[in-house]
Amino acid sequence: MSDSEIFDRARRRLRRDRAARAPESFLRDHMLEALYERLGAVNREFRDVLDLGSFAGDLAVPGARIARLDAGARFAGMAGGVQADEDRLPFAEGSFDLVVSAGVLDQVNDVPGALALARRALRPDGLFLGAFLGAGTLATLRSAVMEAEADRPAARFHPQIDVRSAGDLLGRAGFALPVADVETLTVRYAGLPNLIRDLRGMAATNLLPGAPPMTRTSLLRTAEAFAARADADGRTAERFEIVYLTGWAPDASQPQPARRGSATTSLAAALKPRE
Structure with missing residues (x-):
């Protein structure tokens, strides 16, 4: 692993192998449903599809051949795909007419590189x-951990990409007509173990290199701080911000922005009140 990398690739593979023992994640399911809706709005048939970060292989595109890739050996085997990292794709350029990635790009070391490779594929x-x-x-959870480890803080949370930066990354990767939007999903948990179970199901626990494991004392304090934020029903609300990306590989048939200076009417004239 390079010293400049954010995530520990070996640890990520182990996390994904652990998640594969109980491959259920409502977060992944929610993302896929939203992506299906976006796909349904496109009047196109897709024949060759890449499932980028496949988990157990639950992405379905009727009538299409689906190649699947996952960083974890167990998930790749369950999906009948290949094991590789998303920023190290083994596919030739121009192999697919659709690439779908649900629930993994926030755990990839080189997100701009992964997007550029997806566009080339x-x-x-x-x-x-x-x-x-x-x-x-x-x-x-972040607030509860900071409270629990106030005397000896440790790196527990990954850097996160906001929706504006996500849109910029699409443009930098060479996608045409890039769109990024965000959905806030609030889930109420009866306790910290329930949240940890969901995070493990997404293989979304700490992947930072050298991060020390939580001590039993810190974990108990975190659970208490999490519970202290519960509502009257004894449930604590946690927030998930899901960023969605849409982009097209460039093609001459796509709408093109007007050439700068080609307008025939000035903005001032357009905004001038009619008499």
Whole structure:
């Protein structure tokens, strides 16, 4: 692992192998449903699809051949795909007309590189759809951990990408017509163990290199701080900010922005009140 990398690649593979023992995640399911809605709004047939970060292989595109890739060996095996990192794709350029990635881009070391590789793997006018947990996610847990470890703080949370930065990354990766939007999902938990179970199901626990494990005392304090934020029903609200990405591989058939200076009417004239 390079000293400049954010995440420990080996630890990430182990986390994904652990998640594969109980491959259920409502967060992944929610992301896929939202991506299906976006896909349904596109009047196109897709024949060759890449499931980028496949988990157990639950992405379904009727009538399409789906290649699957996951960083974890167990997930890759369950999905009948290949094991590789999203920023080290083993596919040739122009192999797919659709790339879908749900729930993994926030755990990739080189997100700009992963997006650029996804764009290169697409044929002209191919579609990329993505979803991941963005900035503002786990605000309640973050606050509880900071309170519990106030005397000896440690790096527990990943850097997070906000929706504006996500849109910029799409543009930098060479996508045409880039769109990024965000959805806030609030989930009420009966206790910290329930939240940890969901995070483990997404393989979304700490992947920072050298991060020390929580002591039993710190974990108990975190659970108490989390519970102290509960509502009258005894449930604590946690927030997940899901960032969605849409981009197209460039093609001459796509709408093009007007050439600068080509307007025939000035903005001042357009805004001038009619007499």
